[in-house]
């Protein structure tokens with residue numbers, strides 16, 4: 284925006300939302316949008332979910348913040364819920380995904396440090412990865428566009444092509460600490476790692492005595508129809524970073540680890556001022572209560588199938604606009620033949636929000652609470668957008 288005093292790091296759309304309810308976002312002048320972006324998989328339970336609003340309000344009237352030098356019962360409860368529901372034995376709370384990844388990387392390196400193998404510091408990552416915007420996580424992501432101009436790339440990250448098993452095996456050495464991967468690349472274009480490859484990665488880590496770190500910041504907390512995407516492959520990581528959906532819109536992340544993997548993280552080795560404070564924990568616990576309630580994830584799987592089926596129809600009917608549909612559950616990607624950002628404008632004109640991603644993909648990431656009727660409405664608006672794009676192209680051709 285001209286005259287803005289903010290860093291110009293975003294090309295912001297000219298949209299100002301004033302309120303949100305469920306899957307709907309409303310601008311000050313009363314325009315309503317069906318939100319299939321959900322803050323990039325953040326508003327897992329939609330906007331203004333009553334359970335989250337009341338958890339936050341109740342906590343706000345009692346206690347906002349205390350330091351992590353004190354006991355925080357809400358944090359114990361949050362940790363216990365995650366430990367009971369996952370592979371993990373230990374949880375560290377953060378405020379964001381990148382911080383959860385930083386904790387994951389530090390945890391892996393410290394594990395080898397206390398094991399007497401301090402040379403094991405390298406983390407192997409995959410092309411197209413996205414792990415955040417801190418200095419370490421841009422090095423982990425390895426994308427030139429995020430590294431350029433920010434000085435020397437943090438050492439200790441080795442990148443291999445996505446899906447190249449031989450390159451991966453060749454990259455493993457006596458300095459390797461871990462393999463870090465998103466079960467489905469989000470920013471990279473909703474590129475899924477197939478279940479057999481995930482199992483293979485688990486085996487490769489075990490055979491080489493290295494750790495498997497999963498970045499489930501985007502795929503986690505029910506997004507793919509399981510609590511965590513790796514469950515589809517029947518494997519477990521040693522360390523996992525989560526964020527986005529776990530806070531439902533409140534800044535919250537966490538690093539989860541097994542007892543063994545986290546054995547180096549003793550008192551004084553790591554910390555955070557805000558991570559896991561009472562306000563964040565009130566919301567995080569409320570999100571988990573909803574997502575872990577019987578039937579919730581089953582509902583996400585059903586809705587994921589419905590959305591997949593309906594969107595496949597749209598892709599089939601508009602072969603000049605779309606190339607394919609990818610992803611799992613309510614983490615879907617429309618690979619476009621037209622420029623994804625141009626199509627996104629038509630989505631907005633049709634009153635539906637999506638998010639761009641790599642490989643010319645538009646991500647469809649609705650709140651997990653979307654209903655079947657709302658799915659119908661979203662798909663019909665997406666179809667309207669595709670038709671508008673087609674008529675633009677015809678006009679362009681006629682001129």
Ligand SMILES: *Cc1c(COP(=O)(O)O)cnc(C)c1O
Nearest residue numbers: 379380381413414415469500501
């Ligand atoms: C968004 C995202 C991150 C970074 O999370 P922030 O909260 O923005 O720091 C890391 N990994 C993945 C897979 C993400 O989608």
